[in-house]
Amino acid sequence: MKTGTMQEKRRYSTRLGTAFRLLCIAVLIFSAGCQRNLTTTSSTTPEQAPENSVVARATLSDDAGHPVYQNLRNPTVVFTFYSNRQFQPFWLEKNELSKKAKAMMDQISSARRYGFLPQNYHAREIGQSAIAADQLTLMRVDVLLTDAFLSMAKDLNNGRSNRRENARADSIKVVNLIDSLSILSVDAVLEAQEPIFDEYKKLKMALNDILDSAASDNQTLLLKGVTRDSSEIFRIVQAIEVNLERWRMETASLDGTYAWVNIPAYMMYVMENDKIALESRVIVGKRGNETPRFSSDIECFTVFPYWYVPRKISVQEYLPIIRKDTTFLSRNNFDVLDRSGKIQDHSLIDWRKLTPGNFPYTLRQREGKENSLGVLKFVFDNPYAVFVHDTNAKRLFKNTMRALSHGCIRMEKAYEFAHYLVSARSKITNEMLDKYLKTDKKATVSLVPSVPIHIRYFTCDVRNEKLTLYEDIYREDRKLILKLYNDEEFY
Secondary structure (H helix, E strand, O other), X not given: OOOOOHHHHHHHHHHHHHHHHXXXXXXXXXXXXXXXXXXXXXXXOOOOOOOOOHHHOOXXXXXXXXXXXXXXXXXXXXXXXXXXXXXXXXXXXXXXXXXXXXXXXXXXXXXXXHOOXXXXXXXXXXXXXXXXXXXXXXXXHHHXXXXXXXXXXXXXXXXXXXXXXXXXXXXXXXXXXXXXXXXXXXHHHHHOOOOOOHHHHHHHHHHHXXXXXXXXXXXXXXXXXXXXXXXXXXXXXXXXXXXXHHHXXXXXXXXXXXXXXXXXXXXXXXXXXXXXXXXXEEEEEOOOOOOOOEEEEEEEEEEOOOXXXXXHHHHHHHHHHHHHOOHXXXXXXXXXXXXXXXXXXXXXXXXXXXXXXXXXXXXXXXXXXXXXXXXXXXXXXXXOOOOEEOOOOHHHHHOOOOEEEOOOEEEOOHHHXXXXXXXXXXXXXXXXXXXXXXXXXXXXXXXXXXXXXXXXXOOEEEEOOEEEEOOOOOOOHHHHHHHHHOOOOOO
């Protein structure tokens, strides 16, 4: 990242704000510990204490099996939190719901604005119990609010469908988060848990615009957490919520320069300090040969590369063709290599005896403009043998549906990308690169520093202030929908 960019300033501001909050939280924890020590050592009994004193407040049960702690998402952490408070309620003041409690209830009732469902945060039981006058019911509400707060904070920070649990870390986190409510509003603490990605913020804004502009009956149903309806608005809201979840699970640091491939959009964006430096249509893997999702670093690219045909393609697609016509190999510039990498005379091989289970060769297509990889191959380490490359079938980029490859990513503007990389990250010049390309010279160009590449799957985004939905080509949305909507464990 370049010094002085707006992104750097924002991140510095974020770090400064985080440091300030952590300092405040540390002070609060220390203060809370002192107060608890004072409360514990007080000689005044509840019967002797004035009505408005701390010790006069009703306390929760110290039995983890008590009904007040049942059916929670975070039972161990919640119980530990109250144990550290000598089982004093947190959300009550003078045995009534505090302003913060009501603010938390508002957050639960408007959970859909985050892309969540209110029923996932005890909305029904809290709503029914909050009007009760008896202490046991109010204590139950206090516990439910704590569990809901922690759950929503975790879901915003990591994703609701991401169930990575760390009880000790969660225990520390809930104390820190709840103690921070002494100086920050419920809204502020929860919003601080959200992703900082601009794309997430744009999608969330689009969701809220849709909720605000929806017809009153649809708006009511959506805010209540209804997920099944034939109206188009429900499908759009569902698509946004699924992709908000993907952003909450995103772990990449999207700083400086990087390449971003969105599979369903059939697009690759080269980002530089939050701005698009280059965009290109791409072709991705077809269903059954899906392009994997991962992050890596482009360390080099090859001009006029060989194509080592993956074994699956060799035996399933090419072997049946070669059996019928061995000239297929010479017509398409294929070498046949044995296990030691030596070129074999393909005319001496009895192809009819070879089977998918008995194929001791590797097919390699020689470099040239007719090579399936085209004239450029961008290399990055990954266990899938996937890379970005040029193609000799340029006409396919005109297709609307471009899930056509065996998993690799074909790039329409491969030449432009190579020149972009050379201009800032290579010892060779653009003039030298042009010479390689014109003279069909095979060369490998190293890139220092390397360029991060992130291959992802988002079925909607906001581009040029317009919400765009893409086809769910790998049927990935359904998996998240089941996790987000059909999880009735906490309804």
